[in-house]
Amino acid sequence: MYVQVCVKKILDDNLRKNSFINNKPGEGWYKSFLKRHPRITLKTSEAITSASAVVSEYDIRKSFSDIEKYLKEKEYFEVLNDPSRVFNGDETCFYLCPKNKQVLLPKGAKNVYEIEHHTKVNLTVMFTFCANGDTTPPMVIYPYQRIPADIIRSVQDTWGVANSDNGWMKNEIFYEYGLFEMLRQIK
Numbered sequence: 001m002y003v004q005v006c007v008k009k010i011l012d013d014n015l016r017k018n019s020f021i022n023n024k025p026g027e028g029w030y031k032s033f034l035k036r037h038p039r040i041t042l043k044t045s046e047a048i049t050s051a052s053a054v055v056s057e058y059d060i061r062k063s064f065s066d067i068e069k070y071l072k073e074k075e076y077f078e079v080l081n082d083p084s085r086v087f088n089g090d091e092t093c094f095y096l097c098p099k100n101k102q103v104l105l106p107k108g109a110k111n112v113y114e115i116e117h118h119t120k121v122n123l124t125v126m127f128t129f130c131a132n133g134d135t136t137p138p139m140v141i142y143p144y145q146r147i148p149a150d151i152i153r154s155v156q157d158t159w160g161v162a163n164s165d166n167g168w169m170k171n172e173i174f175y176e177y178g179l180f181e182m183l184r185q186i187k
Contacts, residue, residue, distance in 0.1 A: 004029070004030055007023075007024070008022070039106050041106070042104055043103060084130060086131035087129065087136075088128070088129050089126060089177075093123075093167075093168075122143065122166070122167045123167040124141040125140050125141070126139040126141070126173075126174070128177075137160065137181075138160070139161070139177045140159060141162045141164055141173055143165065147163045160180045162177070
């Protein structure tokens with residue numbers, strides 16, 4: 001466990017007398033530590049990219065402010081008064097080989113993140129929701145140069161299917177998804 005490694009480093013650096021073998025506490029000490037600190041629990045972290053980890057509240061507020069400014073400049077701001085014309089899209093990444101670690105944190109903590117420093121093969125699913133409660137079918141982005149026919153046949157006809165080298169969303173794919181949804185709505 002990482003806690004035991006940290007305790008060992010502290011003891012190695014400070015030369016404190018202790019009963020541990022080579023200054024490293026054992027499994028019994030670790031279990032007792034958790035009992036002594038009932039507000040700490042063990043959870044599995046969620047991997048996020050290093051780019052996502054540095055987004056601040058200021059960045060998010062500025063983004064919304066920039067969108068508002070743009071809509072007002074183009075005289076499109078009244079679109080926001082019609083909830084059927086307001087959409088929110090979000091992509092979710094599914095790692096094909098996840099390696100998330102368990103970490104200690106206060107009980108009740110909702111979000112546990114681990115910054116992902118190396119790319120892994122994954123697929124991405126794009127979801128879009130309308131402010132009036134409607135949803136659009138998702139788009140699945142596979143990590144292939146060319147998507148195998150059996151995969152294409154296995155996906156529902158109403159879903160979008162795309163590909164990229166690593167299974168990540170790209171500008172072109174997002175644009176295709178928008179066109180796909182627009183054409184689907186016309187039918």
